[in-house]
Amino acid sequence: MTDSAAALPAEYLRGLPRDGLLTVTPMPVMVGPEIYGEGEDDILATIAVALAAGTPVKTSRPSPGQFEQAYRAAELRGFEGIVSVHISGELSGTADAARLAAAKVGIPVDVVDTRTVGMAQGLAVQAAVEASAAGAGRVAVAAAAAEQAARTKVFFYVPSLEQLRRGGRIGAAASLLGTMLAIKPILAVDGGRIVPLEKVRSAARAVARLEEIVVAHAAPLPDEAVTLAVHHFGNPEEAESLAARLEAALPECPPAQISSLPAVLAAHAGLGVLAVIVGRSPDLPGGTHA
Numbered sequence: 001m002t003d004s005a006a007a008l009p010a011e012y013l014r015g016l017p018r019d020g021l022l023t024v025t026p027m028p029v030m031v032g033p034e035i036y037g038e039g040e041d042d043i044l045a046t047i048a049v050a051l052a053a054g055t056p057v058k059t060s061r062p063s064p065g066q067f068e069q070a071y072r073a074a075e076l077r078g079f080e081g082i083v084s085v086h087i088s089g090e091l092s093g094t095a096d097a098a099r100l101a102a103a104k105v106g107i108p109v110d111v112v113d114t115r116t117v118g119m120a121q122g123l124a125v126q127a128a129v130e131a132s133a134a135g136a137g138r139v140a141v142a143a144a145a146a147e148q149a150a151r152t153k154v155f156f157y158v159p160s161l162e163q164l165r166r167g168g169r170i171g172a173a174a175s176l177l178g179t180m181l182a183i184k185p186i187l188a189v190d191g192g193r194i195v196p197l198e199k200v201r202s203a204a205r206a207v208a209r210l211e212e213i214v215v216a217h218a219a220p221l222p223d224e225a226v227t228l229a230v231h232h233f234g235n236p237e238e239a240e241s242l243a244a245r246l247e248a249a250l251p252e253c254p255p256a257q258i259s260s261l262p263a264v265l266a267a268h269a270g271l272g273v274l275a276v277i278v279g280r281s282p283d284l285p286g287g288t289h290a
Contacts, residue, residue, distance in 0.1 A: 001022075001023050001024075001025065001067070001070060001071070001074070001082055001083070001084040001085065001098075002022070002023075002024055002025070002084070002085045002086065002121070002122075002125045003024065003025050003026075003027050003062060003086050003087055003094050004024055004025070004026045004027045004038035004262050004263075004264055005027060005086075005087035005092070005094070005117055005118070005121060005262060005264050005265060006024070006085070006087075006118075006119070006121040006122040006124075006125050006262075007118045007119045007121070007122050007229075007231060007259060007261065007262050007265065008024065008119075008122045008125060008126075009122075009257055009259050010259075012126070016129070020073075020074065020077050020079070021129060021132060021133070022125070022129055023070050023073075023074065025062045025066055025067060025070055026038035026062070027059060027060070027061065027062055027092075027094065027262075027263075027264040028059065028060045028062070028264075029043065029047065029057065029058070029059050029060075029263045029264055029267050030056075030057070030058045030059070030060065031046055031047060031050045031055060031056075031057050032050065032055050032056060036263065038262055038263050038264060043263045044233070044234075044260060044263055044266060047263060047266055047267055048233075048234055048271055051270060051271055052271070057267045058267070059092075059264045059267050059268065061092050061093040061094040061096075061097050062094060062097055063097060064097045064098075064100040064101045064104075065101070066097075066101075067084070067097055067098045067100075067101035067102075068101035068104050068105060071084075071101055071102065071105040071107070071109060072105055074107075075105060075106055075107050079107065080107060080138075081107055081108045081109070081110070081137075081138035082102075082107060082108070082109040082110070082138075083109075083110050083112060083128055083132070083138060083141045083142045083145060084098045084102070084109055084110065084111045084112065085112045085114060085121065085124055085125050085128055085145045086098055086111065086112065086113060086114060086121070087114065087116075087117050087121055088113060088114060088115045088116055088117055088121075088189070088192035088193070089113045089115070089192060090115070090191070090192035090193045091117060091192065091193070091194070095111055095112075095113040098111045099111050108138065110138055110139070110141075110142040112124070112128075112142050112145045112146050112149075113192070114145065114146070114149035115149060115150075115189075115191065115192035116149050116152060116154060116189050116192070117154065117189060117265065118154060118229075118231055118261070118265060118275060118277060119229035119231065119257065119259070119277040119279075120149065120152040120153070120154045120189065120277045120279065121149065122229070123148050123149075123152050123227060123229075123277070123279040124145040124146070124148040124149035124152070125145065126148075127144045127145055127147070127148035128141045128142070128144055128145040128148075130144070131144035131145075148279065151279065151280040152277060152278065152279040152280070153188065153189075153217060153277070153278045153279075154188060154189040154275060154276075154277055155186065155187075155188050155197070155210060155213050155214055155217075155275070155276050155277075155278070156186070156187050156188070156210070156231075156269070156273060156274060156275035156276070157184065157185070157186050157187070157206045157207060157210045157273065157274045157275075158185060158187065158269055158270060158272070158273045159184060159203060159270070159271070159272040159273075160270060161185060162270065183199040183200065183201060184199075184200045184201065184202060184203050184205070184206035185197075185198075185199060185200075185206075186198045186199075186200060186206055186209055186210055186213065197213065198213075203272075207238070207242065207274060210242075210274060210276065211242060211245055211246065211249070214228075214246060214276045214278060215246065215249045215250060217278050218250055218253060218278050219249075219250065225280070226250070226252075226253045226278065226279065226280055227253075227254065227257075227277075227278075227279040227280075228243075228246060228250070228253055228254070228255075228256035228257070228276065228277065228278060228279075229256055229257040229258075229259070229276070229277040229279075230242055230243045230246075230256045230257070230258045230259075230274070230275070230276055230277075231259060231260070231261045231265075231273070231274070231275040231276075231277070232258070232259075232260060232261065232273065232274055232275075233260060233261045233266040233269060233270070233271055233272070233273050234271040234272060235271075235272055235273075235274070236258075236260070238272075238274060239258050239274060240258060242274060242276070243255065243256040243258050246276070256276070261273065261275070
């Protein structure tokens, strides 16, 4: 089990066997008085229009009842245990909701707080799926997810900190608020929280610096399987250009997966965000990689 903050690519989900091995619980997004679920038609367009118009956009954790329903459905399908892999508890109460639900079902549930978000969380989910498919038990599957999450970094640039401030997700980056109109922040997820890395004076320089940071982090890892992902919201051409430059700078890495942020993350990052995930894949049972 996971939540939609994992940003799993649609093509990945379509390629999974229809055996119930992975279930994704959608995270609700509130645009004004309306509540939307991840995957509803045009939700990203709705969020983009709302942000441009100044309409409040908020998110919420899934309810414990949603998780309980999903866990019970898995139990009815004959599964003997569940690994539930979730967005950082420092950014959302989702893992807490999962734990409340886990106490109410008849099969064991291991809840993994990945301490991260986006495809960094998604890579942890993929590691868990691969470990399970390879025959690992519940404890080993949970360990595979936690280890992958710990070996994955998130670096990102936002044109403005305003949406992160409104959503209360700014964490240690609050130190940048006094100069938020004059700078373009480069941020990271560390210890489950959003932290500031650098302050840059122009959008072009911020994107270039983001690229430099990613290359510097990934280049010293030639002996490991390195996975890259690029997220965006409303700026796909910019994301594709960044991914192409990363591919040229890191020819030993597979091309980056490119995807729009899921609605629950786009609501907080705002339009124009660029995020890069750098994952180092530990060995899994059977000698495979995530």
